[in-house]
Amino acid sequence: MADHRRPRRRGQGELEALVLAALREAGGPATAGWVQERLGEDLAYTTVVTILTRLLxxxxxxxxxxxxxxxxxxxxxxGLAARRMRGVLDAESDREAVLASFVTGLDPADERLLRDLLSQARAADDD
Incomplete structure (x- = not known):
């Protein structure tokens, strides 16, 4: 007897994660067709293109x-993490409070790294 159950429907976030993982495995630029083949199963080419467009x-x-x-x-x-951090910062009206909270939550090594990066950025601006 044939199994006529529909395949489990994945959520948008799950599909986006799968497509991103496939792209990272590619090791270079990949077409939507390659991603579709890589993910296999029942994922339509148009679905892959839609997900890639959303990710774009x-x-x-x-x-x-x-x-x-x-x-x-x-x-x-x-770069993606930095854009997300800027997005969170831009969404808040009290930037100083957000930055202060962020900095006080850093462990000492990350705080030193941030200070060093800020010093390097200032030095580059002075050049």
Missing amino acids: DKGEVSRERAGRSFAWTPADRA
Whole structure:
């Protein structure tokens, strides 16, 4: 007897995570077709393209023209985290309180690193 149950429906966040993981495994730009093959199962090509487009809108991937389609690349994780941090900071009206809370929550090694990075940035601005 054939099994006629529908496949489990994944949430948008889960699909985005799967697509990003596949792109990171690619080791370079990959097409939506490659991502679809990599993920296999019952994921439609149009679904993969929709997810990649959403990720592009969020700044989590970039794309470049590759023939008649696009090659997709995951965003740099450090840059992505920095954009998210700026987004949180920009969403708050009391920037000083947010930054103060962030800095006081750092462990001593991260606080020293932040101080060093700020000093380097100031020195570069003075040049």
